[in-house]
Each structure stands twice: as C-alpha cells, then as structure tokens.
Amino acid sequence: MADYLPHTSEEIATMLAFLGLDDLDDLFSSVPAALRLAGGLDLAPGEPEPDVFAHVAELARANAARELVCFAGAGAYDHEVPPVVRALAGRSEFVTAYTPYQPEVAQGVLQAVFEYQTMVARLAGLPVANASLYDGAGALVEAVNLGVGATGRQRVWVSAGIHPHWRRCLATFSEGSGHDLRMVPLEEGRTVWPDDTAAGDVPGVVVVGYPNYLGCIEDVAAARRVADAHGALLVVAADPVAAGLLRSAGEWGADVVVGEGQVFGTSLSFGGPYLGLFCCTLEQVRRLPGRLVGETVDVEGRRAYVTTLRAREQDIRREKATSNVCTNQTLMAVTAAVQLGWLGTSGLAEVALRCARGTRYLRESLGGLDGVVPLTGDVPVVRELALRTAVPARTVVERVATEGFLAGVALADLAGEEGDGSIGPDDAVHGLLVSVTERRTRAEIDGYVAALDKAVRS
Amino acid sequence: MADYLPHTSEEIATMLAFLGLDDLDDLFSSVPAALRLAGGLDLAPGEPEPDVFAHVAELARANAARELVCFAGAGAYDHEVPPVVRALAGRSEFVTAYTPYQPEVAQGVLQAVFEYQTMVARLAGLPVANASLYDGAGALVEAVNLGVGATGRQRVWVSAGIHPHWRRCLATFSEGSGHDLRMVPLEEGRTVWPDDTAAGDVPGVVVVGYPNYLGCIEDVAAARRVADAHGALLVVAADPVAAGLLRSAGEWGADVVVGEGQVFGTSLSFGGPYLGLFCCTLEQVRRLPGRLVGETVDVEGRRAYVTTLRAREQDIRREKATSNVCTNQTLMAVTAAVQLGWLGTSGLAEVALRCARGTRYLRESLGGLDGVVPLTGDVPVVRELALRTAVPARTVVERVATEGFLAGVALADLAGEEGDGSIGPDDAVHGLLVSVTERRTRAEIDGYVAALDKAVRS
Amino acid sequence: MSGAAAGGMARSAPLMGRDTEPTIFELSEPGRRCWQLRTTGVPAWSAEELVPAEHRRTRPVPLAEVSERDLVGHMTRLSHRQFSVDLGAYPLGSCTMKYNPKVCDEVASLPGLADVHPAAPASMTQGWLALLVELEEALCAVTGMAGATFQPAAGAAGELTGLLVMRAYHGANGEERRRVVIPDSAHGTNPASVSLGGYEVTTVPSDDRGCVDMAALRAVLDRDVAGIMLTNPNTLGLFEEGIEEIAGCVHDVGGLLYYDGANLNAILGVVRPGDMGFDIVHLNLHKTFATPHGGGGPGAGPVAVSSQLVDFLPGPRPVRRADGQGYEWLWPARSIGRVHSWHGNALVLARALAYIRVHGADGLLRVAERAVLNANWLRTRLSGTFDVPFDRPCMHEVVLAAATLRRKYGVRALDVAKRLLEEGFHAPTVYFPLVVDEALMIEPTETESLQTLEALAGAFERIAAEASREGGAAAAHAAPRTTPVGRLDEARAARHLVATFDARPSSA
Amino acid sequence: MSGAAAGGMARSAPLMGRDTEPTIFELSEPGRRCWQLRTTGVPAWSAEELVPAEHRRTRPVPLAEVSERDLVGHMTRLSHRQFSVDLGAYPLGSCTMKYNPKVCDEVASLPGLADVHPAAPASMTQGWLALLVELEEALCAVTGMAGATFQPAAGAAGELTGLLVMRAYHGANGEERRRVVIPDSAHGTNPASVSLGGYEVTTVPSDDRGCVDMAALRAVLDRDVAGIMLTNPNTLGLFEEGIEEIAGCVHDVGGLLYYDGANLNAILGVVRPGDMGFDIVHLNLHKTFATPHGGGGPGAGPVAVSSQLVDFLPGPRPVRRADGQGYEWLWPARSIGRVHSWHGNALVLARALAYIRVHGADGLLRVAERAVLNANWLRTRLSGTFDVPFDRPCMHEVVLAAATLRRKYGVRALDVAKRLLEEGFHAPTVYFPLVVDEALMIEPTETESLQTLEALAGAFERIAAEASREGGAAAAHAAPRTTPVGRLDEARAARHLVATFDARPSSA
Ligand SMILES: Cc1ncc(COP(=O)(O)O)c(C=O)c1O
Numbered sequence A, B: 001m002a003d004y005l006p007h008t009s010e011e012i013a014t015m016l017a018f019l020g021l022d023d024l025d026d027l028f029s030s031v032p033a034a035l036r037l038a039g040g041l042d043l044a045p046g047e048p049e050p051d052v053f054a055h056v057a058e059l060a061r062a063n064a065a066r067e068l069v070c071f072a073g074a075g076a077y078d079h080e081v082p083p084v085v086r087a088l089a090g091r092s093e094f095v096t097a098y099t100p101y102q103p104e105v106a107q108g109v110l111q112a113v114f115e116y117q118t119m120v121a122r123l124a125g126l127p128v129a130n131a132s133l134y135d136g137a138g139a140l141v142e143a144v145n146l147g148v149g150a151t152g153r154q155r156v157w158v159s160a161g162i163h164p165h166w167r168r169c170l171a172t173f174s175e176g177s178g179h180d181l182r183m184v185p186l187e188e189g190r191t192v193w194p195d196d197t198a199a200g201d202v203p204g205v206v207v208v209g210y211p212n213y214l215g216c217i218e219d220v221a222a223a224r225r226v227a228d229a230h231g232a233l234l235v236v237a238a239d240p241v242a243a244g245l246l247r248s249a250g251e252w253g254a255d256v257v258v259g260e261g262q263v264f265g266t267s268l269s270f271g272g273p274y275l276g277l278f279c280c281t282l283e284q285v286r287r288l289p290g291r292l293v294g295e296t297v298d299v300e301g302r303r304a305y306v307t308t309l310r311a312r313e314q315d316i317r318r319e320k321a322t323s324n325v326c327t328n329q330t331l332m333a334v335t336a337a338v339q340l341g342w343l344g345t346s347g348l349a350e351v352a353l354r355c356a357r358g359t360r361y362l363r364e365s366l367g368g369l370d371g372v373v374p375l376t377g378d379v380p381v382v383r384e385l386a387l388r389t390a391v392p393a394r395t396v397v398e399r400v401a402t403e404g405f406l407a408g409v410a411l412a413d414l415a416g417e418e419g420d421g422s423i424g425p426d427d428a429v430h431g432l433l434v435s436v437t438e439r440r441t442r443a444e445i446d447g448y449v450a451a452l453d454k455a456v457r458s
Numbered sequence C, D: 001m002s003g004a005a006a007g008g009m010a011r012s013a014p015l016m017g018r019d020t021e022p023t024i025f026e027l028s029e030p031g032r033r034c035w036q037l038r039t040t041g042v043p044a045w046s047a048e049e050l051v052p053a054e055h056r057r058t059r060p061v062p063l064a065e066v067s068e069r070d071l072v073g074h075m076t077r078l079s080h081r082q083f084s085v086d087l088g089a090y091p092l093g094s095c096t097m098k099y100n101p102k103v104c105d106e107v108a109s110l111p112g113l114a115d116v117h118p119a120a121p122a123s124m125t126q127g128w129l130a131l132l133v134e135l136e137e138a139l140c141a142v143t144g145m146a147g148a149t150f151q152p153a154a155g156a157a158g159e160l161t162g163l164l165v166m167r168a169y170h171g172a173n174g175e176e177r178r179r180v181v182i183p184d185s186a187h188g189t190n191p192a193s194v195s196l197g198g199y200e201v202t203t204v205p206s207d208d209r210g211c212v213d214m215a216a217l218r219a220v221l222d223r224d225v226a227g228i229m230l231t232n233p234n235t236l237g238l239f240e241e242g243i244e245e246i247a248g249c250v251h252d253v254g255g256l257l258y259y260d261g262a263n264l265n266a267i268l269g270v271v272r273p274g275d276m277g278f279d280i281v282h283l284n285l286h287k288t289f290a291t292p293h294g295g296g297g298p299g300a301g302p303v304a305v306s307s308q309l310v311d312f313l314p315g316p317r318p319v320r321r322a323d324g325q326g327y328e329w330l331w332p333a334r335s336i337g338r339v340h341s342w343h344g345n346a347l348v349l350a351r352a353l354a355y356i357r358v359h360g361a362d363g364l365l366r367v368a369e370r371a372v373l374n375a376n377w378l379r380t381r382l383s384g385t386f387d388v389p390f391d392r393p394c395m396h397e398v399v400l401a402a403a404t405l406r407r408k409y410g411v412r413a414l415d416v417a418k419r420l421l422e423e424g425f426h427a428p429t430v431y432f433p434l435v436v437d438e439a440l441m442i443e444p445t446e447t448e449s450l451q452t453l454e455a456l457a458g459a460f461e462r463i464a465a466e467a468s469r470e471g472g473a474a475a476a477h478a479a480p481r482t483t484p485v486g487r488l489d490e491a492r493a494a495r496h497l498v499a500t501f502d503a504r505p506s507s508a
C-alpha cells in the first residue's frame, strides 16, 4: 500500500471518534445501499511508483515515431524548446496553482499571463488577447461564436483552407449553436471567394487562414473586402510563427485572430495540451471568450494584475456567458510567454526566416525528383509545403519512416480519403503535407529528400 | 555569436566612455603586453546550445554501461531516487545559491543542512555531523587528520577492509600530513588486529570498515578495544545504507564515523559529485572539518540557522584551520536530506532489508554454479558480496555485459592486479565484488546468475 | 522602484521586499537577446528572397529583448509571487486541489510521449494508443460506463461534448427536445454549456436539505426535456440521496442523465455514476486524477457514456484492432465529429493513467474515504464557528457561510478569505454555490493531514473570534497585509481596461 | 506559530508571512510514509534471518515520517526562504556568481552520463572518457598547461593536490624544501592547504599598489622555498603586474609557481597562467565555468600542470589510446596517487565542457571582457561613495571599503551588506581580503546588465547617503528588516551549540 495519503490508522480512529462514527464506511451513509459498489472497482490493486513508471516508459518506447526526424507539421510543429523554457515554465508555483482567484497571492501567474497577452496581441496586430483557450480549433469555434453574436447572423463563410480538423470541430459545435456553415473552396491553394450571394447566404462571419493549412499565403485583403461587402466580421486563423515574416493579420483588418500556440514552447505532445490563441478588437472585448487579465492597483497604489471583465464568464453570467470555458491552458500561456521572452524580437523573426529557408531548400531539392511535385503550384509559402507523390502518401509515410524520417502528414489523414473542398479525391490520396522548421539541418533535408525519392520510385 | 552576456554594443560604448577608455582591450592595460595571448585561445569558436547539447548527448550514448542492469557497488550504488527528490533538490534556489554567508536570506539551505546534520548524526549514532565533505575518501582523510590532531600521534592503523581507493587517498595525503600508516590485513574477510605492538607502532587512530569494502560485517567492538588499548581514536567507515539494519557505529563506540552519502538521492554520476558524511563526538567538535550549521535566534527571537564554530575554518584560521575545505557538497547534503525525508524511519529500514534480501537471494542462487564461489566464506554480509570466479573477473565483466548486466567490480580494478593487504594476487584477478540493491528484481537476479554461469564456463 | 528595469534586482521577490516586479517589456533593451538555434547549414536566403513584398512584414514583431539571465530572474521572481499547492494547503471548494505526485511530471516529460507528433500514423504510435485504451478502460471501470472520448480539453468542453452526444442521440431517435434541466446549485459551466449545446436551461431549486427539490423537478419534466445535468455529490458537497428517483423520472420522460464529474473524487470506488443511472459522464482529470492545474489549466475532460451512446462519441477513437495486432483509430458509426484539433490533452491523460495505476482499486477508494473524512472533520470542528447552511454529513467538501459574521460584524466571506491568506492558507471558494449566502466552500482534499486541518481550523476560528472583537472588522477589511500586494481595485481594472502593456496610460 | 507541525501551512513562505518553518521532525507523525519501492519478487526474509543478532539494530534509525505532500510543502517553502542567482544579482567577491545556463542542468541529467557506474570498465564508458579528454584539452588551452587531473572536488582540494605534486617533484629531484610563500591577501584555503601539504607558510605583504611587495618576496626566497601560491588577478581584483619578475625569481631558486584559479574568469583568452610562468594551476570550474554553487557546493577543482609535472598527477587519468581506438585509463609514471574516491565530480565536468563549447574561444574572451568592464564601471561609479583602497583599474572585481563610513557614522561593512539585502541584492563579500579594513569586495560578473549595475550602484549610494543622515546609523544597524528573519545572534549559536534537532533544549 503506497500512496500519497497522510493519514495514519491512529489518526483515522481519532477522526472517526470525533465524528462519532464507527468506521470509514459510515462516511458514506447518505449513499443508498443499493447503489454501493460491491467488491470494489474493477481495477488492479495499486502499484508502487517505480513499477508504474516502468510500465509507462515501456509504452513510450513503443512509439516508434519519437525516433523519427520530423517533417510533419499541419498545425503541430517541432520547434526548438530550450532548457531554460522548460526549467522556468516547469516551476512548481506555476504548475500547481489554480486559476488566480486570490490575486494577492497570484501575481506570478497573473503577470505572466498579462505579458503573454501583450506578446500575442502584438503578434496578431490587435489590441486584446485573452488568457488562452484549449487549442487552435477551439479558438476558431469561439471566434465564430463571437462573430455570430456580434452580427446576429449565423451564416458563416469558411475558407476550405482552414485546417480540416478545425473545420470539422466547427461543424460539430455548429450542431449545438445552430451556425450555418458554407465552405468556400480553394483553387491552386487559395480561397476563391464567391462574387455574388443569394439572400439567405449573407455571412455574419468570414473565416480565412493565413497562411492556410496547405501552407499558401492567402490574400487576406480580399477576405476583408468580402467581409466588408456583407458587413461581416473577419476571422483570421493565422500561423503565429509565419507571423514573424508576414504582415500581421490585424494589419490586414482582421476583427478576430486565432491560432495554435503550441509552437511557442510546448512539445508535440501527441496533440495536447496545446494552446488556443485568441485576439480581437477593442470593440469586441465584451464578447471575448475565456479569461482576461488586466492591470490595476492595490490599496497602497502598487501596480497589480487581476482577471477582469469577469461578467462575461460562465461562473457569473451562466447561460448568458460569452463562452463556457473555465479551465483553460494557462500553463501553456505562461510557457509561451517564456518562449517568446526567450525568442524576443530578433528570435521570432529568425525562426520564421529559418523555417522559410528550410522550406525553400526542400522545395528546390525536390526539383529534380520524379514522382514528387508541389500540389499548389507556385503559390508562395512560408513553412509548409503540400506535395503530390506518385504513390499514395500514406505509403510514402510508412516507407520513409524506415529511413528515419516522419515524412509529413498524408492529406487523406486530414481531409479524408475523398478529399473535401480544399482538395479533390486524387490529391487527398497522393497529397503529402510537409513542414520544415528551424531545427531541420541541411543534412537532414538532404537525407529526407533521398528517402522520399526512394519511396516514390518503388 | 550566442552567449549569456547582456551587453549590447551601445552599452559597451557607453560604459567605455564612462571609464574614459577607447576599447575593451584597454581594460587589460595592466597585463604586460608580452604576456598577452596573441590570436586568442586555441579552441573552436562558440557553438549554439542545441549543437552543444547534441554533441554531449552523443558522448552520453557512447557509454554502453548506462544500459546495463547494475550489479556493481563498491561504494557507488544504484538505489531508487524518486522523481520527488529530483524535483525538490533540483529547485533553483538550492542549486544557484552560494554558501550561506548572509543567513537572513539563506534560511532555506541552512535549515535543510541542519535537518541533514540531524539525520546523519542519528544514522551514525553520534551527536554531531558536519555540513558535508567531498566524498567518502575525503571524509576518511579528514577523520584521520582529526584523530591525529586529537591524540598527537601520527601512527594510524588502517584495516585493509577499508575501500582500496580510500586507502590510496589516505596514502596520498599522508605524504603531506606526514601520517604514518600501517595496514592491518584481513583474514576470511575480516580484520585481524595485531596483539602486541612495538614502541613506535602505537596508533593514535584506528580505522575500520563497517561493513568493510568486501561486504563483511566487522567486529567493531574488537576495533574499539584495540583503540582503547592504545588510547587511540576509533574511526569507522560505515555503509550508511547497511546502517539501516546494523547497530550504529556510534553504539559500538566510534569517535568518528565517515561514509559515502551518494546512496541518499544522488545518481551514480560516474563517481561524482558524491557526498562525504562526517560525524563525531561532542568532545571533538572543535576539530571538526568543514562547515557546521547551528540553531540560534534572530533579533526578534525567531528560530533561525547559521553556520557556526567558524573559527575552525580556513577563511578565519588560515594555516591553523582544522581543514582546508571551503566549497563542499552542500547540494548533495540537501539532496540527502530530501531523500532521507522521503525514506523516513520505515523506508531506510526497508531499503536495507531489501538489499540484504537480494544479496541473500543472489548468494543462494549462486549455490549451484561451478566456477563461482564466495570469496569470504560464510562471513555475514548485508548488501555486498565478494566472489571468486573461475575465469579472471575482468573477463567475466566483459562477457556478462553482452547479456545486459554490469556484473560487478573486478577486485583487480580496486586493489590492483597484485592485490593488497585485503586480498592476495589470485583473488585480485579472480575476485568480483557484487552488490544487490533494493532495485534489483528477482527476474534480474535470475538473469544475472544465468549470465554469470555462462561467462565462467566458456 | 516599481517598474524599474533592473533585471538583477530582487526586491519583488517576497524574500527580499514588497516591490512590484517590472514587466519583461521594462526589462527589455534593444539589441539584447537570448535565443540560440541549431546550426543547420541551410542556405541563408533573405526574407526578401522568400516572401513577396506585399505580404512581408516591414519590421519585426516587437517583443521583449532580454538576456537569458534576466529572463530567469524575472520568471523566478514571478514564481515567488505565486501561491501553489506545493507551498501549502489550497482548500478551494469544487477544485480538488490535491497534491500532484511528481512522478506524473516525469511521465509527462518522457520523450517517447512528449515528442510524438499527433499525426504520426497509428503504426508508429502504438504506445500512445495502448495508453489511451488502457485509460479508457480504467475510466469506464470507475464510472460504470461503456466507452469514452478523450478529446475534450477540460470539464466544460466535456459538458458541451456530452450535450452534443445527447442531441445526436435524440436526433437519431427522430426527436427534437429543447430543454435541459439544471439544479440552481450547478456550476456556471453547466448552463453555459447547455446554451452552446442549443438547449434552453430549466432551473430546478434545491430543497431545504440541499438536494434537488423532487416536486419541482417532476413539475418541469416532460418530453421536451433532453436530459438533466447533475453533479453528485452536488456543489454543496451533499450526496443527492434521491438520485435513483431522479434517474427514474428523467428516464421516464425519455431524457438522459448527465453527470458532471467535477466531484467524482468523493465517490471513487464507493458508487459509480453508471449505477446511479447516469448515461453520460465527464471527468475532470485535473481534479480527480491529480493533474496539476497549471494556474488555470490545462486539464482534461474525457466523456464516458453508456453503451447506447458509444456510437455517437467524437472520432476518431483509439481501439484494439479486431485482429488482436495492436491498436488503431476508428470513427464511431454515428459520431458527432471532432471536438479537438487532435486527440485531446494527451500528456494530461498519461498523467492520469500513472496516477490511477499507482492507486489502483484500493487506493482510489482510500482517496475518496480520506477526502470525505477530512471534509467532515472540518465541518464538525467548524460548525460552531460559521453558519452551516445544511447540517448533514457532507462528502468531499463542506459549504459553510459567513452570513452571521456579516450581519453581526460586517465581516464578509471575502474578508474571511483574505484573512486566511495572512494565516498561511489559500482561501476557500467564496460566493459559490450561489444558493448559499456568503458561502465558504471548503475542500481540504485527501492529501492534507490532520495536523494541517487542525491548523486550518484554528485559523478559521481565530478569524471568526477576531471579527467579534473591537477593531476586528476593520482588521478583516484590511486583510491581507502580509502578501506582496494588498487588496486590489478590481473595479478599476474593469472600468479602465488595461489588458496589455501597450494599453497602459504611460505606454501610450 | 513557530515550530508548529502543520505541513500544509505556508506562513513561513515569505509570500504569505514571516513565520519560521518547522523542521521536518516537527512535521513528522509516526506511521506516516512516502517511500515507494519497486516490486522485486525477491523472497521476504526477515531481518532476523539475514543479520546476526549481535550486529542487528534493535530499532530503526529514527528519521522523519512525513507524507510526500508534506515533504514537498516543506522543501518548497524552504526554497522560498533562500536567495539565489536565479532571483537576483549576487555580487559576492571572489565567488564569481554568474548566471548558470540551464542547458548545463539538462546535460548533467542525461541518463547516459548520470546513470553510469564509476567502476564500469573503460570499454563501456568511452563517452565519458572522451568527454574528459576533450575537457582536459580545453582547460590546457585556457591555462597554457600540458595536462590535468580532474579528481580534486573543489578549489581547496586542487590546491592540496597541486602542493603534493610540487612536493613529489622536488622529492624526485632529491630535494626536501620546507616553505611555501603566500601573499597576505591570499584566500584562507591557500595557507590551510600549504599546512596540509606539509609545508610552512611564509607570508609576503602587499605593497601600496595592492601587489606582491617584490622586495619582501626576494627577501624570503631561498632554496628552502618549494614554491609560491598566487592568484592573478589577486584577491584585490588587481593584476600582479610584476608577475614575470615574480616568476623569474621564484624559478631562480628552484621553486614552482602555483596559480590559484579562482580568479581565472578575469583573464580568459587574455593571458594564460602558463605564459605568466606558472607551473601548476587549479581551476574553480564552479566559478569560471558556470557550475551553480549548490548552496556551498559541489564544485570541481581540476589541476593542470606544465609538461615536467604531468607524470606526477593523480591517477588514473583518461587518455587517448596509443592505437587510436578510443580511450583508456592510465597511471602517470610517478603519480602522487588518488585524491578522490573515483574520478572527481564528473557531472560538474560535463557542465563545464558544455559551457566552454557554447562560448568557444570568442565567447570566453567576451566573458572576461564583460566581467572586467562591469567591475570597472562599478568601481568608477562608486569611487566617490566608498573608500577605494587601491585606486587603479581593477579586473573582474573591485575591493572598496567602508572605513570612512565606519569612522564617521559607525556604519560598518557588515551594515552595508545587510542594508543591501533590503535593496533586493545579495551582499558583496565583506571583511575579505583581510588586508583591507572594512572591505567590500564586489564582483558583479559578466552576466549582469548595465541596468542592474545602475540599480546596484544606486542602492549603494542610497545606503551611504542614508548613513550620514540623522538616524541613519541606527537604520543600518537594524537592517535587514524586509527579510524573513532579521540579524542573527551568531555568538549564541557558537556558545550554545545546537547542531542537530536532538540538541535543542526542548528536545532534550
Ligand atoms: C462542479 C463543476 N463543474 C464543472 C466544472 C468545469 O470544469 P472545467 O473547469 O475543467 O471546465 C467545474 C470546475 O471548475 C466544477 O467545479
């Protein structure tokens, strides 16, 4: 019997006596006897920590993917996370705190989140960022909710360049919220907005990716014009690393910017916990989902931080809240603040630049290969490149793995084998989405290209 | 150029101007020009952290020993170190502090060391423990210095059961201190003290192991009688884990107890940093080497801790100091305090018991093997067992490694191929010292025995 | 010196003083840097060569520019300005702030788990799939359910997912129900989720024993009711004794029962939601299964459902392969779709599995017993000191109230909370549940010792006694005085919103 | 509440209050435990079956009995009662408290380094041997020496090792020299090591420029002198300009020059001890090469020597194999023997290698330049505020003095130090070197920024200004008032020694 419970048997006896109870079972007298679980849980008995650790470590070893040099992206990237970020974000004061309900003893988390909000807002080119949402998809869902709330129109035009998983989430949640989604297709990797609109089709919200999930840099100005034409809000799902090289979505006129913040200090983690980035204009701040930290002063006039505009939140507004989010991803936001502090002005620019260089180097290296061609023609990309491979992409991924590389993400795994509005069925099967981060060396890229070559030949 | 220096070139210019200097080189005007290094250091230019980490990680992978299930001991043991100990002892406040010269802001380290001293003293059965020394060998050297200082006699009787490396250190340092060492040999694994003594041979210090390095439980009472017969101080080098099962050295009458504290929370670490344990009687406290933390109060009467009896130390007493130790192994002492806090009363006893069980199980499992016999007959042992193998022990170690086990330590590696007073030349070559900690499972021991069997047959 | 840009000055660390810590932007100095990146050998094309001019940013995103040393100093000092479970007791009701075993941190940082890309094929992530399936089985054993999804990232996401499953289920039966019933004591996420799920909230009051008022419930139940959301024990820390009856009448009108698992800690191994009649359960792994809360998250809110609902769960789900050769991803036949970018908060799930295995069947029961024992000990000890709105044995938490203190001395629950900070404890949850006036909701959790409970009770008693004394109310209003900052002007924060450094009047 | 045994109460965390933290023994409760050990399946023989009665302990060693939660609470609170580099500037002269890169922590915890048994054969530890050889070459490059030993665990151990090498060298030449010369400004470990090395200390005074008095040195040099121990820059932070002359006359009498490397930080890449004429050098890796000090250690004090002395180094040494196939251990021909249980503080060595590689030749020079720049900036800025015993450009540290403050206002160096704590900085080294009255020895190190230097200088200036004001001296004597405890009764600690919990009057 090894656990984390302090009670000695003497103490239990004392405490029961104090309560006038005979045994621990009496604590549950309010549970109807008929419901009580007979024979205990259908689980193995407890095991000591080292045994458990050994078990999980064995499971971890069974993940062959871990050994592979990563050329996969699609919204989850293998960026450099330095030891200093792990050390600081891992400090137990940040890790084992709750939501800062008592700001007098929570200035650490509050100030870190305030700094996070500032950095993310600057990145997006908008004045307000919230304290985090679950992930990129969740942030998009909330953004659409905000837009619908602001315009009162449930019709939403969603570019097919939005990550298929995110679109899928939007569809799931629209079953509840009643939003009416229209997918706007891509051509040559970029959204082609409809020229004219039927009456019932007037969007309250327009959603575009920047770059989109196939890596292509979209014309956000065009999306803004479309939104303006209909009095809609423009939601931009932006890659926050590409933002190191690109004009900010805010500059292009986005009302809401969302993104996936995993890129800032969080490991690939098999998909979570990640970090939903959410920024908006001041106009929309009272519709903001999730928590927001603001600056104020204490009784002695000292600068201090507190969660604010709480009247939007579910614990106060209940069914009228802007969102139901309560527990969010604060630790990832703190991590992002540390990572962005580490990168700084020059580092973020450098990472973005290096991603773009690696991607260009890959594209050029692929030039000579038979059986691998870019899927989106010459459309400019930053750090993600869609390819069409001569053999099905899933096969390519399996083959290239034997050479030590995670080749990328088969588009069939994202958009389904039939494809969707973003790509047709053939591209779905033969499409491979490849990403090159600043961590990939020239030697790795060369090795990868050779492996790819081999894989598409046979 | 990536480093940890904050200075921007503007700041450097400002600072130089403030100093009235033209360039950074002028800072070194007091260094004679003839001595100045031309062309810079003969080192490669700096590399970014991730490159350096990759390099060191590659070196780490080249240590095949790391993958082996460890049956080696000889003063360095593979004990369980739980995540909680690593997490707490690794807190940066402990790691990046200096010696507690300003006690008002160093109560953390000071109190942790005070608790460490208490635990180690209880373990040794003596009233005082210092704040740490470098390692077991270093602690032994200091103990002999203390004993010689106390008795004024430089003759030291050292049991050959003391770890050969420690004896070797003692010999090295005796070249400076002028101590006159006499090695007292073992028979059947235990010290045989001389009955009578020539005039010049009267020891000021008697040193014995408990258990000794071959694992045998020595008769400390006999050593105490020898010491008493000559008015000598008794120094006991004790295995602090075996102490969980054995009567304390203090109970047997030791004046000074030393030991290797690596066993309490520190990884094998290729031999360091380790932790020299040092305890003595109150009578000898003013001869204590190294730092000592004591309790006191602050101006408001609050309980507080401070380094004390500092007049013994080198920064005050200079050439008359009890020792030259300044930087010691405080972090390892803090680690030991955490590990001993984690083990607690029952845990230390349990670890010792499990070591003894594993050792017994190994001994019994070896019963049927040809070509492997205990080296020290039936002498009782706790957690270390000397074997004689039919083929040279170094060969056994190499062979058994191919089966995934670190077989133990060849006695030739400790005592030299010729042996020394602890063992003869044949045992030196064929002797293998094996240790079983609480981490070794029955399956591992069974596998090890099979590997050993195979190794000594061929 | 507030706002001074001295990276190496530690006056904001409570060890040294009571200053504020400058923001990282104030520590910033143009040209300073700390990043270091791999040497890659990739050709160094310029931004101009890589990005068309119309898209190219003209100046870099302005972030802070600090040295690694200053970054470390800044964040370490901030950490010293933060209370946490690791520093002391955190009896925050409804939040289950138990001790989080450090082994889980090491589990979550295993490279074989942490460095795996979520889109890597199942063939290369068999360990992860096996882990998820094992955890699913454990959660089903704990809840009495048939299958689960791991995608919801927190409790509220689980609620909404569960409600969408409920909607899909009714839809599959050709029904369009419009209302979901919620007790008035429910957590705010419940009604918020109900709205997002496209339902209307129908609130039922609590009776004078703190349980669902059965008559009121019956009155609102009809075939327009899609289901009911309950947590049991409820947010008053009381077990809904009439749960079988509730389940019966909700099921009678064709509704489903949703279990808000935030309070599961109280009943581990004692009673299972499935046996109580629940059809859908979300679990707050970050409460029950010891994931540290991270200052507000991440958590994980898996949803487990009865067999009739498994087909509606989000997809894809990790399952054992039919051929027995490992694991694969599978889309449930009538899945509601995805609710997360990937597979949910995977590393949180790994932590939960480790926690569950260490405890096992026996240990999880002990968790519940000790949690309930601790809460009842505090309840009994403090029942003479504060109001006890519902004077019955509680489960894992107890709701007391400062209504009398307020009436008599003007000392409110908030004041009690702030005074408790001075006593070295985190405050309980205050003003929740809304049905109790001046509520103090105390959840000691099972990992606090009797000695800590005694000290905590002593502190509460001192605070109450002090309130009745001359000047006591004033002292309570002035609290906390021992913390790095005193009470904040929260109204000002909302009135003059400064949500980024750039919005500060001085940075304008 | 001092001494109260409440594990979850955080009033001792400065965030919450100014109480003292109970000892772990006061948190202890019989029967509580937190250890968890592997399941092994080994037969469960009893202690009676395993250990003969006469040796068997009759009751377990009494340690504390706490839960993991209480252990974590206790140590976390203690950590909050501790200043460290990571919290702020630590300008402790002679100690080189620079920022320690976190990457080194990860290097030192690589399982392939940390989990290797020291007695594993060279064939299975080739990575470690390669690392050591690479580091040896780097240290030789930095010092201008021919070979090094890694066994000494700290600077003082290095000193003694170097002196034993010196002794062995003279002995091999058939000489028995009895004296070693040391300047009066030397660190205390130097004379202490000389004694342990079996030599007598001959002290030479400093001249009025703070350097070795050449005339006095010449006067004590004869063929009985085994050598001289110097640090250069010396402990006054000044470069011994006459080093060539010193080397010449010591070598003339057949003596060796020993370099105390504690101050090597100042001259990295600028000048090498070997080129100055030194024969033996110890390096304090924990100062120069950024090993965190760990609250007092561990460090590492490798000793590098000129080619004529390599044969005397401790053994065994890691070397490249003659056949070019990797590495092996080798005993130097005339080795003085072992000076450590194993191979020295290996993980510290790995940290140093990582630090050196990150910096490289260019970076190490920058380290020295910035360290010296910072020290001189402070010297110049503060020269009007404190006494400047030696008014010359300094190297990496500056020795100021509070002699005038003391004479005029009764404010001593110690008071200045304590006041500085209130200002959010660690104090400088005080009362060392002994040759300066009321010494304040300030070493900012290269990792502190100009902004921090400005804040630090401002604090010093405020303290000095305040001393001259009405009540200023009293305020200085009362400092520190913002720290968890105030000034301690150090005399009492020595007079009534309480070195363990069991020696407390109340535990008797
Ligand atoms: C009773 C109850 N239900 C639901 C929730 C929502 O869970 P989460 O914060 O994980 O979204 C909480 C937690 O805050 C809760 O206490």
Ligand SMILES: Cc1ncc(COP(=O)(O)O)c(C=O)c1O
Residues within 6 Å of the ligand: B325, B326, B327, D094, D095, D154, D155, D156, D157, D187, D189, D190, D231, D235, D260, D262, D263, D284, D299, D301
């Ligand atoms: C000048 C000088 N020499 C020698 C030493 C001794 O080094 P260590 O503390 O590593 O033994 C020190 C450090 O305290 C020092 O500052």
